[in-house]
C-alpha cells in the first residue's frame with residue numbers, strides 16, 4: 001500500500017511540475033554560453049601542443065589518436081578525437097602539460113553518420129569559447 005501512495009505522490013508531483021515549470025529546454029542551435037564551465041567540444045591550441053601524446057595515453061575510452069599533420073612544411077603528430085567514444089571526462093584536458101587541449105562550452109555534436117564524429121581538432125580553432 002505504501003508503494004501505491006509513493007507512486008501517486010510521484011505522479012502528482014510530475015504533473016505539477018509539468019504545468020508550473022514553464023519552458024525548461026534550450027533552443028537548438030543552443031543559446032550560448034550554456035554555462036561557463038560546460039564541457040563541450042575540445043579546442044586545440046596548435047602552437048602550444050608539443051605532440052607528447054599524454055592526452056591519447058590517458059584517455060580511458062581510447063578516443064584520442066595522434067595523427068600526422070603537416071604544419072609549415074613539417075610533419076607533426078597532433079591529437080584527433082573520436083566523439084563517438086568520448087565521454088567528456090576531461091582527463092585529457094587535465095593532463096595536458098601545455099594547456100593546449102581545452103574544453104569549449106560549445107555543445108553541438110549532431111550527425112547522421114558516426115564516422116563524422118572523428119574530428120581533426122584544427123578545424124575548430126574558430127569556434128566560440
Ligand code: SF4
Pocket residue numbers: 048049050051052053054055056078079095096097098099100101
Ligand atoms: S594536446 Fe597536450 S597532452 Fe596532447 S599531445 Fe598536445 S601537448 Fe601533449
Ligand code: SF4
Pocket residue numbers: 058059060061062063064081085086087088089090091092093
Ligand atoms: S574527455 Fe575523456 S573520453 Fe574524451 S577524449 Fe578526453 S580523456 Fe578521452
